[in-house]
Amino acid sequence: MTERLERTVFARLEAMGDVPLLWWKGEWWSVPRFLDRTRSCIETLERGGFGEGQRLAFMVPNSPLSLSLSLAAWSLGGSVAPLNPLGGGDLLLSTLKTLEPSLLVLPDSADQASLSASSGLPVALASLEGLLPPMTCRGGRRGAPSLAVTYSTSGTTGRPKIVPLSHANLLDNVGTALAFITALGPDETILNALPNFHAFGFGLCSVLPLVAGYRQIVLPSFLPVADALDALDAAQGTVVLAVPTMISLLCAAAARTGRAPKSLRTLLVGGDKVPLGLDEKARTHLGLPILEGYGLTECSPLVAVNRSYATRRLGTVGPVIPGYVYEVRDDEGRVLPEGSEGVLWLKGPSITEGYCDNPETTEQRFRDGWFDTGDVVRLDDGCLTLLDRATDLIIVGGFNVYPQEVESVLLQHPAVREVSVIGSPNATSGEVPKAFVVLQEGMDPPGERELLRFCRERLAHFKTPRKIAFVGELPRSPLGKVLRRVLRDEERRRAERGRG
Known part of the structure; x- marks a missing residue:
């Protein structure tokens, strides 16, 4: 029989008995309580017509609901597609059109009317505690029962790039990680605060602890950081899985409050290059290197x-x-x-x-x-x-920003003739987008504020440039291709001079 995530997780959890599993909003959920909610999701989805090969899209924060929905969809032979609420409406609709899910699940605090009408999808508003209301799924696009999760990105051209991963893919990666990372012991409490639409967040912060039987501190958001510190303290967290920006913010909060979680044993950091000096900051303020x-x-x-x-x-x-x-x-x-x-x-x-x-x-x-x-x-x-x-990807606090998407927005402004966007070094988020703009001749030049406002109205916050430089021309290759690497190198030298 082919190994599947839900079988592996259910076998692990049922063998654990009545012990704490999820820390959620200040209290521990036991294994039986979580399994009851998950079985309820399975029954509701099945009554709604969800079945083998169908896709369940959700746009909910880390919660008992996001975990139960995943296990429920897998139990019925379907797959899940966690979506990024920060990606912008046009990208979301394009992604949903490509995925063709049978159902979209949103938090019960969301306004479903506009999204349901524009996407043509049945939408279910569910409690983050895992209570799924009755609904009727549409047929949707069917895939192989081996499919577990699909992630979506904007791609370099703005077209959604859909990455499908199977049960075998995830089980191999998680199993290898658990065997290889000797810093992880048999009894861990993992901070699950990275967004679940991120492969790092879903695969290693949600799926890995379920497969291993680790306890999870489930936070719908890492911010405010003081709440994350409180949760780590209260639930005796032992492992933080994070992008560098999160570690930087934890260090600042620990320095400000004069306290660090005493139970922490491991800081595992990925999703972006670790800035110089962050390891020493983590040693000083969190008591651990990276x-x-x-x-x-x-x-x-x-x-x-x-x-x-x-x-x-x-x-x-x-x-x-x-x-x-x-x-x-x-x-x-x-x-x-x-x-x-x-x-x-x-x-x-x-x-x-x-x-x-x-x-x-x-x-x-x-x-x-x-x-x-x-x-x-x-x-x-x-x-x-x-x-x-090798690509020109910009990573802002662990989130991917594709320059061409930002450039296409700036080029909609009538005064912009050419533009190139790169990542500018930033102490907090690693990088921020910076735009180099060539203006149209014979027009009243817009100021930096006007162009920034223009972008903010059309892009997610993390995609919006923080700086705009007006230049007479862009560096090009002999074939006429804009050389972003030249702009990046100049920007890094400028940043180094500023630190010197």
């Missing part, structure tokens, strides 16, 4: 990690975890010797087979069984160092 890791949505997500404090190599993301075959290649696809800088290619059982309805991108990234990560790395003595993104 174990840095690296992953990609397409890989379910973990690829490499420093497995323990005894073996960690600061400045690297540690060794590639078992199960992957890896190569570092040059731009022509030639395999490079260890110590060389090149693009990381991977093979392994936790990697998706390709993107939904996107054969062009699938063909570009997946070749002869290999996956092109698009990341420039160096491998030294078995440890991986991330050097740069």
